[in-house]
Amino acid sequence: MADVAAPAPAAGYDPYATSGAFARARSRVGVYLLLGLFAAYYLLPLLVVILNSFRDLPEIAANGLIAWPRSFNPKGWYEAWDTYCVGGTCAGVKGNFYNSLRMTIPATLISTAIGALNGYILSKWRFPGSAFFFGAMTLGVFMPGQIALLPWAYILGAIGLTNSTYGLILVHTVQGISFTTLFCRNYYVNIPDDLIKAARIDGAGFWRIFRKIILPLSPPILIVTVIWQFTGIWNEFLYGVVFTSGREQPITSALVALSTNGTNVRQYDVMSAAVLIGALPPLLIYFFGGRYFVRGLTQGAIK
Amino acid sequence: MSSLSIRNLFKRFGAVEVLKGIDLEAHTGEFVALVGPSGCGKSTLLAMIAGLETVTAGDIYIADRLVNRVPPKDRDIAMVFQSYALYPTMTVKDNITFGMESRRVPKAEQAAALARVAGLLQIEPLLKRKPAQLSGGQRQRVAMGRALVRDPALFLFDEPLSNLDAKLRVEMRTEIKKLHARVGKTTIYVTHDQVEAMTLASRIAVMHKGEVQQFAEPRTVYDRPANMFVASFMGSPAMNFIPADLSSNGAPSVTFPGGDGAPVTLPLASAALASANGGKVVFGIRPEHITRYRPERGAGRPGIATVSALVEIVEPTGAETMGQVRLGGREIVARFEPDDAPQVGETVQLAIDMNKACLFDPATERLLPRAA
Numbered sequence: 051m052a053d054v055a056a057p058a059p060a061a062g063y064d065p066y067a068t069s070g071a072f073a074r075a076r077s078r079v080g081v082y083l084l085l086g087l088f089a090a091y092y093l094l095p096l097l098v099v100i101l102n103s104f105r106d107l108p109e110i111a112a113n114g115l116i117a118w119p120r121s122f123n124p125k126g127w128y129e130a131w132d133t134y135c136v137g138g139t140c141a142g143v144k145g146n147f148y149n150s151l152r153m154t155i156p157a158t159l160i161s162t163a164i165g166a167l168n169g170y171i172l173s174k175w176r177f178p179g180s181a182f183f184f185g186a187m188t189l190g191v192f193m194p195g196q197i198a199l200l201p202w203a204y205i206l207g208a209i210g211l212t213n214s215t216y217g218l219i220l221v222h223t224v225q226g227i228s229f230t231t232l233f234c235r236n237y238y239v240n241i242p243d244d245l246i247k248a249a250r251i252d253g254a255g256f257w258r259i260f261r262k263i264i265l266p267l268s269p270p271i272l273i274v275t276v277i278w279q280f281t282g283i284w285n286e287f288l289y290g291v292v293f294t295s296g297r298e299q300p301i302t303s304a305l306v307a308l309s310t311n312g313t314n315v316r317q318y319d320v321m322s323a324a325v326l327i328g329a330l331p332p333l334l335i336y337f338f339g340g341r342y343f344v345r346g347l348t349q350g351a352i353k
Numbered sequence: 354m355s356s357l358s359i360r361n362l363f364k365r366f367g368a369v370e371v372l373k374g375i376d377l378e379a380h381t382g383e384f385v386a387l388v389g390p391s392g393c394g395k396s397t398l399l400a401m402i403a404g405l406e407t408v409t410a411g412d413i414y415i416a417d418r419l420v421n422r423v424p425p426k427d428r429d430i431a432m433v434f435q436s437y438a439l440y441p442t443m444t445v446k447d448n449i450t451f452g453m454e455s456r457r458v459p460k461a462e463q464a465a466a467l468a469r470v471a472g473l474l475q476i477e478p479l480l481k482r483k484p485a486q487l488s489g490g491q492r493q494r495v496a497m498g499r500a501l502v503r504d505p506a507l508f509l510f511d512e513p514l515s516n517l518d519a520k521l522r523v524e525m526r527t528e529i530k531k532l533h534a535r536v537g538k539t540t541i542y543v544t545h546d547q548v549e550a551m552t553l554a555s556r557i558a559v560m561h562k563g564e565v566q567q568f569a570e571p572r573t574v575y576d577r578p579a580n581m582f583v584a585s586f587m588g589s590p591a592m593n594f595i596p597a598d599l600s601s602n603g604a605p606s607v608t609f610p611g612g613d614g615a616p617v618t619l620p621l622a623s624a625a626l627a628s629a630n631g632g633k634v635v636f637g638i639r640p641e642h643i644t645r646y647r648p649e650r651g652a653g654r655p656g657i658a659t660v661s662a663l664v665e666i667v668e669p670t671g672a673e674t675m676g677q678v679r680l681g682g683r684e685i686v687a688r689f690e691p692d693d694a695p696q697v698g699e700t701v702q703l704a705i706d707m708n709k710a711c712l713f714d715p716a717t718e719r720l721l722p723r724a725a
Contacts, residue, residue, distance in 0.1 A: 244438035247405050248499075252452035253426035262451070266442035 103127060103322035110318050126319030130327060134320050136308050138296065143324050145297055146304035150284055150331075153215050153300055157222035158279040164223070165230020165275060170264050172231070173238040174246050175256065184235065190228030195288055198225065206293060213298050218290065222283045229282075230275050237271035238264065270346035277339050281332040301328040355417070356381050356507055356539035357402065362411035364397055364563075371397050373563040375411070379507075379539050379556075386554035387543045390586065393560040395543045399511055402541060404428050416506040426455075431500035432509040435516060437492045439484040439499075446480040449498050470498045473532075490521050497529075501536065508540040514549065526552060547587045551575065559583045577711065581635065581718040584711060590640050595681035596715060597636040607636045607712070609681040611660065617681070622656035622707040623723045634721065637711040640675060643687035645695065646704040656708040664695045678703065 098116055106121040113120065132142040139145075172184045202221050203212075211217030241264065249259045290303035299307065305328050308321060336343075357379040364372040371394045379385045387395040400406040402413060404425035413420050420428050439448050447454075449470060453463045471477045474494045484492055493513065500508060513529075514522045530553055533540055544550055550557045551571045558568040559582075567579035578584035578592070585591040597609040604620050611617035619636075646659050662678035662685070669675075674694040676687050678701070687703060695701045712721040 242436055242438065244434045244436045245440060247400075247403075247425075248432065248434060248438035249440070249451070249455075250405070251403060251425045251430065251432050252499075253455035254451070258455060263440055263442070 099322045107319050126323040130320045130323035143304050146301040150300040153218045154283045157219045157283050161223045161226035161230050162275045166234045168231040169234025169238045172235045188232050213294050221289050226279050233275050273342040274346035277343050284332050358414040360412045363409045365409045382537050384540045384555045386550035386557045388550040389560035394563045395560050399543045403432050429506040431503040431505040433496045433500050433513045435512040437496040445495050449502050466502050470502045474498050489517050508538050510542040581713050590686045592637045592639050593685045595636045599632045599634045617660050619658040633715050635713040635715050640686040640688045642706040642709040646702040658705045658707050661702050664699050
C-alpha cells in the first residue's frame, strides 16, 4: 500500500462547506432538466389529444396520429358537441355532458351534506356503538365499486330507477358517504369539545350548534370533500355504463360508446374533442380549487 | 337557602370510580374552590354540576331544585372553561350574545346586557374582534363576559387562569375576586393551584382520589388540615412531617431523634388526645413556624420551643430565605428573614412555634384533635 501523504488543506478550507456557485447552478440545472423531462412525458398525451382535436381528419390520416399539425380546424369540437352520432342519435355528446352535470352536482352536494352531518355526530355526539358505526362506514372506503354492481342493479330495478340519472344520483350519493364521512369526522375531531359544551350551556341544541359553530369552521374540509366527490363522480363510468344506456348515459360512458362506434373511419378529431369536453370540468375544478384542496387536507380545524 | 347542594354523589366510568360519595354545599353568594391534584375528580364534579356528565348515583340540587336529569341549558348556570371555548368564527359581541340568542331574548334586552357586561369587564373596544385577534387576558375577559351576561344562579369556573402567564394570572385572580365581590353570585371554582384557592375562596374543598378530604374556610384548611394529604397539598413549601413519640405524663410533649442522634423533646402548647398507636404520632409543622431563635423576640412568648440543627441547603427567594435543616432524621424546611439567614454548614438555634403544630395519627394520617 503506497503511503501517499494527503495534501495539507489550505488554511480556512472546510471540505464540508463546498459547492460554489458553479456547482450549485449545475445541480440546479440537472434537477430542472430531469423534472422537465418527466413533466413532458406525462403531458405529451394531453398535448397530442389537444392538437388532434384541432386537426383536419384527412391530414391526421395522412400524417399519422402523433405528428405536428399542418392544419387548423375546430370542426371536431362542433361535431363532438352537437352533431356526432353516438349510439344511434346524432346530437353529439352535449346531452351526455348535461347528464353528467345533472348527476354529479346533486350527488356531490347531497353526499357532502350527509358526510358533514355524519362526521358531526360521530365526533361530537358519540353514542354507545358509534365507534362501530364509524368503522363499518369507513369500510366502504376500501370496497371496490364492482362489488356493489349486482345489489345496485337489484335495488334500482326494484324502485324503478334503471336507466335514469336519478338512479345514478342515488348510487353515487350512497357510494360516496364513506369518504365524505371519513373526511368530515376526522376534521371535526380536532374541533375542541369545550366549544360544544359551552354552546350546550348557552342553550344551543344539536342543529344550532351544527349551523352556528361547526359549519362556519368547515369550509376547508367541505372544499376538499366537494372536489373529491365531484371529480370522482364525474370520472366514474362503470355505474354509468351498467345502469344507463344511450341518451341517459353520463359523458364518460358515452365516450366509451363513441370509441366503439362501429362505422368505417375513426373520427380522431371528433373523438379528441369529445374526450376533452368530458375531461374539462374536473380539470377546471382542480385548476381553481387545487390550492384549497391541499390547504384543506393539511390544515387543522382551529389554530 | 343554598345555591348548590351535592349529596352522596358517585361517578363511575366503566370500572373506574372517579367520585366516591361527594357531599358539598354552597351557600348563596359563596365562593367555593375545589382544589386537588390532577386526577382527583374535581373537573368531573364540575362537569356533573354543569350537566355535561351524567350522575351515576347521588343527588345534585341547584337553588334547591333537583337537577340530576335537567339538561345544562336549563340548570341556570354559566361556565368559564380553561380553554375559554370562545366560538372562533364569531365576534366578541356574538360570543357574548350567543346564549341570549339561543334563548330568544329580545334584541333590546340583549343590547342592554351586552353593554352592562362590556362595561363591567372593560371590553367595549374589542366587541367587533374575533377571538383569534385577542390576547390571552382579553380572551379570558370575554369568556367571563359570556358567563356574566346570563345572571345565573351559579357560576362555574374550570381552571380559568391556568392558560395565562404568571403575571397575568395574578392580575386576573385579583380581578375575579373584585368581580365576585361586586356581583356576589355563588361561584364554584376548580383549580389545582392552592394559592388561587386560598386567595379567592370563602370555603375550600380539598379533593383527593375522588373524595373530599376537607371542606372548610381557608384559614382552617391551612392551620388545622384534616389529614396529612391536605397538610402537604396546601402551602408551599409543604408542611414538615417528623415521626415522633407522644408523652403525656407531666407536661405533654413530643420526642424525636435530633440531628446528632440525641432525643429532642418539644413541649406541646396543648395536650393532644392519646393516639391509638401506642403514643406514636407524626409531628407536623409549617416552614414559617420554624425560624432562627432570637432570645429578645422569642423569650417570654408561650409555646415557643427551641432546638438546634445543622443547615444543609439555603434557598433565597427574595422576600424570604428557605433553609433545609436536618432534624428527626429528616430534611426539614425552615423559613428565615433574608437578613438573618444562616450559612450552609452552620448549626442554628431554631425557634418552633408549637401553637401551630399539628399532630397526625401515623396509621390513618388523620389530624389528632386537641384536648379541650
